[in-house]
Amino acid sequence: MMLRPELTIAQTIGEKPVYHINELRKITESRSTAYRILSRLREVGFAEQVREGYFTLRSSLFQPFNLWSNLLPSLQALKQARFFGLSYNENDVRLARQILKGMVTLDYRAYEITRLQSPHLFSIYVDNPDEAGNMLKECKFSEGTRGRVVILPRTGEFGNEIQRVYLDCIAYGGRSLLDAIAIEILHNEDLDHNIRGTFKAEDVLKVREELDAQSRTRSHQDNW
């Protein structure tokens, strides 16, 4: 898939919870250009249409263009994410861990690596999403939009697991950006120095502060 630099025009729209096509129209030459750009952004995985005329954008769109190609496999996998639920609580995650084989990423893996944020979604890369989905359904899981178990197809590079989780967190965006920052702080040496996200200073300071509080908690517990 070609990532065209002209798509970066969408970065000037600014971060908001939801957008109307007219807002994109204002920064492009024409209505047709706005629709074409939105269509490309949806193809890549940056945008999602929510209602007629309305769409959302992942915060990863606002990362530098030179990082986009590294985020593409994660974005493509997230676009094909399938959600499953049974009890719609932590028990689903415990059960899914027993049923599915694959590489865990995002919330749960980030929590194992950083202990920064309590995990919610259990996202796992599997070789065969249909087979994995059927295995969950055999155990009475239902497929929908609210489930906490998320099956992702394996796309792209998995040689460096920490690097992949880091890029997945940046691609997912939102609160996962804090996980990416924490991974960069705690596992700097495991990451490719040429493939780095760009983060706001206030977010980096917040994560540093949380990690610091966490290490004090650990030393406090050790002293007890």
Place this chain on the structure above:
Amino acid sequence: MAGPLDEQKLVHLGYARWSESKGGSWLSPRGIKVDFYTRDVGRIPVTWILDHAVQVKLGKKEINVIRLEGLMLAKHRAGRTTDIADLRQLMTRRGGNIDWNLMAEIAEPLEISELRKISKALAR
């Protein structure tokens, strides 16, 4: 809290001031970072938050939390990447449950118009 922070009481309870913080951040006896707000949260008066707090069950305990309208407005005003993601989630799941009369008590007309648009687009 709807009054001045009793720092001596906190120290007595084993809290320690979070040295890096300019505001009301403290470390609890178990090492949890706690932010105390005494005047407002995102320009929403603490008295309003306490008067309209709702009870939620957390395990066997019931705790008071800020109600939906206050939380959404605070997130909207904060406007950081994480707050935007939180507001999107809140609107998607609970956008249809907003009490707009209550929202009008704390939000500016322009903010209400923006939040209505977001709710219209995202609420399931």
